[in-house]
Amino acid sequence: MLGWEVYQVxxxxxxxxxxxxxxxxSPGGMTLAVIIFVLAAFSKGLxxxxxxxxxxxxxxxxxxxxxxGTVMLGIAALTWSGCIWIALRAAMGFEIAFxxxxxxxFLSYAPLVLGVFxxxxxxxxxxxxxxxxxxxxxxxxxxxxxxxxxxxxxxAASGVGWLLFQIFGELFRSKIERLRLALLGRERWVxxxxxxVELLERRMAGE
Amino acid sequence: xxxxxxxxxQLSSVVALVLLAFALTAPFxxxxxxxxxxDLTLPSLPPKRETPPExxxxxxxxxxxxxxxxxxxxxxxxxxxxxxxxxxxxxxxxTDVFPFSVTNNxxxxxxxxxxxxxxxxxxxxxxxxLLFEFWIGARNVFQVAVCSDPRYxxxxxxxxxxxxxxxxxxxxxDPRSRAPIFLIGYSGGAQVALxxxxxxxxxxxxxxxxxxxxxxxxxxxISLAHHLYCLTGSKDRxxxxxxxxxxxxxxxxxxxxxxxxxxxxxxxxxxxxxxxHSGKGDYFTRSVSLENGTTFADHTADVVAEIVKTTVAEVxxxxxxxxxxxxxxx
Numbered sequence: 001m002l003g004w005e006v007y008q009v010x011x012x013x014x015x016x017x018x019x020x021x022x023x024x025x026s027p028g029g030m031t032l033a034v035i036i037f038v039l040a041a042f043s044k045g046l047x048x049x050x051x052x053x054x055x056x057x058x059x060x061x062x063x064x065x066x067x068x069g070t071v072m073l074g075i076a077a078l079t080w081s082g083c084i085w086i087a088l089r090a091a092m093g094f095e096i097a098f099x100x101x102x103x104x105x106f107l108s109y110a111p112l113v114l115g116v117f118x119x120x121x122x123x124x125x126x127x128x129x130x131x132x133x134x135x136x137x138x139x140x141x142x143x144x145x146x147x148x149x150x151x152x153x154x155x156a157a158s159g160v161g162w163l164l165f166q167i168f169g170e171l172f173r174s175k176i177e178r179l180r181l182a183l184l185g186r187e188r189w190v191x192x193x194x195x196x197v198e199l200l201e202r203r204m205a206g207e
Numbered sequence: 208x209x210x211x212x213x214x215x216x217q218l219s220s221v222v223a224l225v226l227l228a229f230a231l232t233a234p235f236x237x238x239x240x241x242x243x244x245x246d247l248t249l250p251s252l253p254p255k256r257e258t259p260p261e262x263x264x265x266x267x268x269x270x271x272x273x274x275x276x277x278x279x280x281x282x283x284x285x286x287x288x289x290x291x292x293x294x295x296x297x298x299x300x301x302t303d304v305f306p307f308s309v310t311n312n313x314x315x316x317x318x319x320x321x322x323x324x325x326x327x328x329x330x331x332x333x334x335x336x337l338l339f340e341f342w343i344g345a346r347n348v349f350q351v352a353v354c355s356d357p358r359y360x361x362x363x364x365x366x367x368x369x370x371x372x373x374x375x376x377x378x379x380x381d382p383r384s385r386a387p388i389f390l391i392g393y394s395g396g397a398q399v400a401l402x403x404x405x406x407x408x409x410x411x412x413x414x415x416x417x418x419x420x421x422x423x424x425x426x427x428x429i430s431l432a433h434h435l436y437c438l439t440g441s442k443d444r445x446x447x448x449x450x451x452x453x454x455x456x457x458x459x460x461x462x463x464x465x466x467x468x469x470x471x472x473x474x475x476x477x478x479x480x481x482x483x484h485s486g487k488g489d490y491f492t493r494s495v496s497l498e499n500g501t502t503f504a505d506h507t508a509d510v511v512a513e514i515v516k517t518t519v520a521e522v523x524x525x526x527x528x529x530x531x532x533x534x535x536x537x
Contacts, residue, residue, distance in 0.1 A: 050234055050238055050358060050359060051358070053235075053238040053239070053241065053242040054238065054241060054242075054358075054362065056241075056242050116231075117231070119231060119234065120230040120231060120233070120352075121230070121233050121234050121349060121352035121353040121355075121356040121358075121359055122352040122353075122355055122356045122424075122452075123230070123352065124356070125356070125357075125358075
């Protein structure tokens with residue numbers, strides 16, 4: 001029953017349907033949104049399998065990375081919600097409950113449930129871009145349809161929120177990376193090209 | 208036939224699902240190879256030759272297109288390789304690298320679905336139907352995508368470069384020499400040739416890439432290669448996929464490897480004639496001729512041989528030219 005409900009809300013969110021945003025006011029809305037968000041985080045985690053294999057992580061490290069990635073994505077969603085909330089409240093004077101906005105942001109991660117397909121070579125990169133735009137569209141549609149924020153304001157709030165989010169990201173990038181690596185139990189990421197050249201040079205020097 | 212039409216929707220869904228499975232699993236052959244603590248142990252260098260290499264010595268590596276299954280070259284392609292050899296007798300021809308596997312493992316080699324690929328390979332030879340050809344092509348197209356993907360490409364290309372290098376050594380290449388290496392890539396093999404060039408250019412030899420009806424992205428191999436020759440046919444529509452599918456080939460992206468190499472004059476695009484991409488009338492066809500009577504196959508071989516000879520002459524200038532420095536007018 002819950003599975004069906006999640007499926008419906010997920011499908012409606014992807015179609016930007018007004019009905020999907022009704023969960024923002026329903027008692028179990030947060031649970032549904034969190035389930036969709038966790039599914040999205042796991043799908044994204046699976047799509048990182050390639051990066052993990054390049055980094056030669058063990059199965060244990062992969063699971064840790066998957067769980068860690070979910071937590072990190074959760075922090076990102078919280079920050080993203082905060083940024084939109086600040087933009088709406090401080091710059092545009094809209095009074096919106098943070099919890100309801102958080103449910104909307106969790107719902108906006110619905111396209112990321114299809115994130116596993118970003119693993120597809122070449123086309124996956126385009127798919128990743130499409131998913132990010134799709135997420136932004138759900139946020140804008142939710143703000144407009146459910147919170148009655150005029151379209152331009154909704155776009156502006158999401159835009160300003162995105163800008164703030166990027167600034168936060170830049171400020172704390174090294175700390176976030178360190179945290180991700182700590183969760184994986186590694187010192188640094190393997191960059192395939194550099195690693196390949198390094199290996200090749202080591203091999204050539206040895207001869 | 209009516210059954211197929213009645214079930215067209217279901218059949219299309221099955222085909223789409225299989226293609227999706229191909230796409231999702233495509234990077235894992237290269238990734239698994241890398242993740243198993245990739246063994247980069249290369250064969251030890253061959254002993255130094257007692258006699259100096261022939262002045263015209265060079266190595267021509269032919270990488271097949273997406274129709275290849277790795278067992279052997281198609282007859283028309285083998286014919287092309289033989290024709291180039293006739294024209295450049297000092298060239299050592301290398302044809303035993305399967306470009307769509309990082310471990311040079313043919314589709315019919317040691318792999319879980321070898322039985323399926325063997326069946327499809329045999330079936331396409333006997334039935335000559337696109338139905339069987341399609342699956343092999345689809346599988347290899349996704350390997351071309353792996354090669355061009357910035358996430359997986361560096362790993363895939365390293366594996367291919369290693370296999371090409373090993374094959375060169377087997378064919379007598381001495382890394383201490385400067386004998387030029389020519390990587391000829393047909394169709395999707397062009398992408399792999401450029402991928403291999405990313406690493407092979409670290410050798411002393413000049414590495415020249417020649418694409419025949421090549422479909423490729425903008426990757427560092429384009430800039431790193433000594434020169435890139437793109438041989439095209441005016442009726443070959445497939446070659447236009449590259450400039451459409453890969454953003455680095457768009458004029459808009461002026462800083463891409465492709466556009467930079469074009470500006471530097473490192474790329475020569477040469478139209479061979481009214482060739483199509485594959486089938487009767489393609490670059491290797493003997494039964495269709497140009498207006499002057501030269502068959503398509505001979506013309507392609509002529510142009511490739513000319514490129515090889517010119518490059519070899521640049522590397523090893525004839526003695527009378529090399530020694531005539533003092534006689535030059537001042």
